[in-house]
Amino acid sequence: DQQVKQNSPSLSVQEGRISILNCDYTNSMFDYFLWYKKYPAEGPTFLISISSIKDKNEDGRFTVFLNKSAKHLSLHIVPSQPGDSAVYFCAARGWGSQGNLIFGKGTKLSVKP
Amino acid sequence: DAGITQSPRHKVTETGTPVTLRCHQTENHRYMYWYRQDPGHGLRLIHYSYGVKDTDKGEVSDGYSVSRSKTEDFLLTLESATSSQTSVYFCAIRGASDTEAFFGQGTRLTVV
Numbered sequence: 064d065q066q067v068k069q070n071s072p073s074l075s076v077q078e079g080r081i082s083i084l085n086c087d088y089t090n091s092m093f094d095y096f097l098w099y100k101k102y103p104a105e106g107p108t109f110l111i112s113i114s115s116i117k118d119k120n121e122d123g124r125f126t127v128f129l130n131k132s133a134k135h136l137s138l139h140i141v142p143s144q145p146g147d148s149a150v151y152f153c154a155a156r157g158w159g160s161q162g163n164l165i166f167g168k169g170t171k172l173s174v175k176p
Numbered sequence: 177d178a179g180i181t182q183s184p185r186h187k188v189t190e191t192g193t194p195v196t197l198r199c200h201q202t203e204n205h206r207y208m209y210w211y212r213q214d215p216g217h218g219l220r221l222i223h224y225s226y227g228v229k230d231t232d233k234g235e236v237s238d239g240y241s242v243s244r245s246k247t248e249d250f251l252l253t254l255e256s257a258t259s260s261q262t263s264v265y266f267c268a269i270r271g272a273s274d275t276e277a278f279f280g281q282g283t284r285l286t287v288v
Contacts, residue, residue, distance in 0.1 A: 069218075095275050106180075106266055106279035107219070152218060156275065161226055163209070163234070164277055168218035 066090050067155050069167035078176050082140040086153030086167055089134065093155040097164065098127060098138045101150045110151075111138070143174045179203045180280035182267050188286045195254040197283050199267030201247075207270035208250040209277060210234075210242065212263040219266065225250055257287040 068087045076082045086096075094115045099107040113120040113127045113136065120127050126139045140147055153167040179202035189195050199208060210222040211234075221234030223242040231242050239261060241253045254261055264284050268277040 097276055099279075104282075106268075106281050109271075109276045109278065112275055154219075161207070161224065161232070162270075162274070163221055163224060165221075166211075166219040168216060 065167075067153055067165050067167040069151075069153050069170050071170050072168070073171045073173070075173045075175060076143045078145055078174055079142045082138075082143040082147065082172055082174065084138040084140075084151050084153075084170050084172065086136050086138075087134060088136075088155050090155070090157065091131075091134065093157060093165075095156040096127070096129060096136050097154040097156070098125075099152040099154060099166075100147075101152065101169070107152060140172075143172075145174050145176050148172055148174045180267060180269060180278060182265075182280040182283050184283060185281065186284045188288060189257050191258060191287055192256050195257050195285065197252045197265055197267075197285070199250045199252070199280060201250075201269050203269060204247055205269040205271070206247075207277075208244065209268040209270075210240075210250070210252045211266045211268060211279075212236065213266060213282075214263050222252065222265075254285075257285075259287050261285065262287045 097112040098110040100110050101107040111122050111125050113129050129136045150169045150171045152169045154164040181200045183198045209224045211219045220236045225231045225244040243251045264282050266282050267280040
């Protein structure tokens with residue numbers, strides 16, 4: 064059973080507009096949530112994280128929002144740039160499993176010029 | 177650059193042969209991981225290590241074994257490769273903040 068779900072396999076956005084990537088989780092014991100970006104033929108790179116005690120974290124053009132009651136988080140990219148085109152993975156850190164990360168299946172973002 | 181090197185970067189092997197993938201880190205971090213990435217499945221944890229000679233299974237460990245005899249090296253072995261193990265394999269280390277993981281460049285393995 065998937066504990067971290069990214070229900071949109073792909074998203075297409077116009078350059079300059081906002082990109083919103085969504086992620087749902089089922090385990091209320093996760094204590095950190097993370098977003099990774101992955102380009103083809105490269106390893107995933109860490110983008111931004113949020114503690115479960117926060118509801119927002121911002122880093123430049125990237126903001127992550129956490130809604131614990133809905134078990135939902137989202138990554139906002141404003142403004143979107145063509146270089147943001149990549150696969151984005153949502154991940155959650157578990158409490159009891161040595162703090163290992165559990166990943167969603169990813170959302171492919173395409174930012175069109 | 178998180179100081180992680182995976183080798184080889186690409187490998188083609190035949191069904192039934194043993195294969196070992198190597199992950200080397202220069203950061204002296206305690207935790208190391210092996211993930212596989214497949215279309216429609218995202219990143220799935222195979223095995224992880226929390227110290228020298230300390231390893232444990234992840235979500236998809238069947239058909240894989242690991243060893244960690246030195247802090248800097250984490251080996252993933254496919255004892256008898258199968259076509260279902262064709263995948264891209266990523267090694268990762270847990271960063272100093274103890275939260276995020278940093279990934280290597282990946283090894284593309286094809287089992288024919």
